[in-house]
Amino acid sequence: MRKLALNDEILLKIEKPARYIGNEVNSVMKDPEKVDIRFAMCFPDVYEIGMSHLGIQILYDMFNQWEDVWCERVYSPWVDLDKVMRERSIPLFALESQEPVKDFDFLGITLQYEMCYTNILQVLDLAGIPLKAADRSDADPIVIGGGPCAYNPEPLADFFDLFYIGEGETSYRRLLDLFKENKKNKGTRQDFLESAAQVGGIYVPSFYDAAYHADGTLAAFTPNNEHAPSTVNKQVVMDLDDTYYPKKPVVPFIKVTQDRVVLEIQRGCIRGCRFCQAGMLYRPTRERSAERLKEYAREMLRSTGHEEISLSSLSSSDYSCLRELVNFLIGEFKGKGINISLPSLRIDAFSLDVMERVQDVRKSSLTFAPEAGSQRMRNVINKGLTEEEILNGAGQAFEGGWNKVKLYFMLGLPTETEEDMKAIPELADRIARRYYEIPKEKRNGKCQITTSTSFFIPKPFTPFQWARMYSNDEYIARAATVKHAFHDQLNRKSLKYNWHDAEITVLEGVFARGDRRTGKVIEEAYRLGCIYDAWTEVFDYEKWLKAFENTGVDMAFYNERERGMDELFPWDFIDIGVTKEFLKREWQRAMEGKVTPNCREQCSGCGAAGFGGGVCFEGKN
Amino acid sequence: MKARIKFRKYGVMRFIGHLDVMRHFQKVMRRAQIPIAFTGGYSPHMIMSFAQPLGVGITSDGEYLDIELTEPIGSKQAAEQMNEVIAEGMEVVSFVYIPEEKKYSGMTITAAAEYRVSLLKSSRSAGKIKAVPASWKEAAERFLGQESIVVMKKTKRSEKKVDIRPFIYEIEAEDAGIRMFLAAGSENNLKPDLVMDEFLKFAGEDPDKVPVHIHRLDIFAKNDKIPAETEKTKEKGTGLVTLESLGTIRG
Structure with a gap:
């Protein structure tokens, strides 16, 4: 035994x-x-x-x-x-x-x-x-x-x-x-x-x-x-079809957060959102073949007995064989009582059709992550999603019977003004208006637009690594501005607003771009009894403040200072393939509100082509 | 078509609660490719029901779940396929076919359960068992000889006095532990730990200071139609038979 x-x-x-x-x-x-x-x-x-x-x-x-x-x-x-x-x-x-x-x-x-x-x-x-x-x-x-x-x-x-x-x-x-x-x-x-x-x-x-x-x-x-x-x-696997993949993943007895077979369809992302660390770190974008993924799906469902399968990647809509793979999964497994859990997809005719086939429209909601409320701000962050696209997508979905929408935004982005903040509730309201354009007899009761904001944290190896953050109080003030603006909207009764905690944000900010000297704060916080800081029921901000005080480390030095273009960063000794020159260029373009095309539209010379594969060489063989 | 699965739960699996055992069996069904039926709708689920939940910490030689099948499968083959993919600490003992009618479902017919409660050298380990004091044999007889055994039973709202004596069919002190045969199921369910606490008090012990391990031996149903002479029948004068014996093996 x-x-x-x-x-x-x-x-x-x-x-x-x-x-x-x-x-x-x-x-x-x-x-x-x-x-x-x-x-x-x-x-x-x-x-x-x-x-x-x-x-x-x-x-x-x-x-x-x-x-x-x-x-x-x-x-x-x-x-x-x-x-x-x-x-x-x-x-x-x-x-x-x-x-x-x-x-x-x-x-x-x-x-x-x-x-x-x-x-x-x-x-x-x-x-x-x-x-x-x-x-x-x-x-x-x-x-x-x-x-x-x-x-x-x-x-x-x-x-x-x-x-x-x-x-x-x-x-x-x-x-x-x-x-x-x-x-x-x-x-x-x-x-x-x-x-x-x-x-x-x-x-x-x-x-x-x-x-x-x-x-x-x-x-x-x-x-x-x-x-x-x-x-x-940085180490990368260039051939994702010829590498390790867990065909027999461990099956927990208790319910865990991700209780399903997960197929990683690709690594990397072609989009180049300027706030996104994963989008830079995992360049170049590399795909797994649909054939290989189909094999994995069969094998993994058999070896685990899971009743659900999901796809994992950044920006899954960009995976070139998405249709083929999703259609296969539905055709092959839906009839066997296996749920197909879809990743967040760009809302279009294809994704709406697929969503309708795998989930109950009345219960499910649509998700959009415009990340910023105004078009100006979205250009700054290089999130190539326009208001027209959002309203069209939502409109199609509303006509198909959906009435719940989730929206995700960030506050505290570089160059953000009060107008940009107020544009968040305005966009939410315009989506609600689009819903109420549908004749009463054809719509499914009231709509429910849930907006969540988190506070932007600049991360190493992103074009925003030079950006400043703000104090706790300033973050709360920004969230309050958004909250008040929600009250002024026509459809306020259909709109709901949640915002993230600012206390965790400022700590994450310090350690995301911290240097060696911040290690002693972590040690001191631990000595004071901090563990499970990601869990709100355990998290104790007072102890963290005490740890900063006891170690003499100044949070503002790490968070509230816009870094100079020539500053040497603690992480600069790491080469991720994407050059600092490219990141600088992107920071400048952000300040000018210029959008940079995605990797499939046009190469912007980030440096990741040096790995000799992936999206950088698509169609060039 | 309905089948009844009898299984054992032992070793470290005693720390896995009832809901997680259910989840485990759902996955076992898929891995073993048992032709189990599903309900309809957007989120179909397997048609499966357990006779009687087993508390965390308790082991068992006789647990049951009933399932609905879409096509027949041989009893031996089904048990083998499941045992190949089941977690260590669980074992399918038998797979038998049972009548279709709802009144024969394990959940409905469960009427009693038999337990063995062993005394432990320490609450730290269920592996080290202590012999039962010789004097307890006679104590058990006297305990059962009482006309009524009134205990305070806690409900969600209040506490109330209940006479548990009618629901204790047998209690006997054996060398390896206290064997008890108790009412179980939806009508009168008597928990073995409650009976053990009462017995210990009766024998002059403090229940909090006597660490025990509870093991369920089997689950029984009342069945008047089956003559009490058959080999599998538990002779209790009450016509109780194991749930397993109400099904038939198919090749």
């Missing part, structure tokens, strides 16, 4: 014991005696969130296909168990073997959002691994970070031995081979880090020194070890 790390008394007392027992269908068990490398793969949030992440499923599958590696999963214990583990000194364990993470060779942590940073410290702390890489010994696991936040790893530099920049499918084999070799040669931790630093995409933070100007900006960022390159190159 399976042994468990937690005893019955604990498991019967805490919420959802299924989070901690492993044993799920398709989870991988191996004989620890027969593997060379034990890899603990961690998503530093609760099980239900972590289990919904495709990237980890891909890497888990890849590692476990290798005979010499056993990859297991680790998630953050929820606050109830966190307390018990601290009281009784129970070390954090991996789900499969139920053995302590501290005894593993690697602890890989995916960095998906800034607000999980204190959970990383929680994981290290509960595992009994020193929080700082500098304090670790040869007996501790190598702690490696990856994922989107690894593109500015600096706030976390002290806590990680390594970062992996880019897509995991490419360099891990080489890295693990070096680890084995080093072990065989009885090399030290330092020896391994030195060899790892030479692998593509690997960044060893301790091999670099940061120097600062008197005004606090970065003066220089230089290697202090001869094995460390001055530039770290």
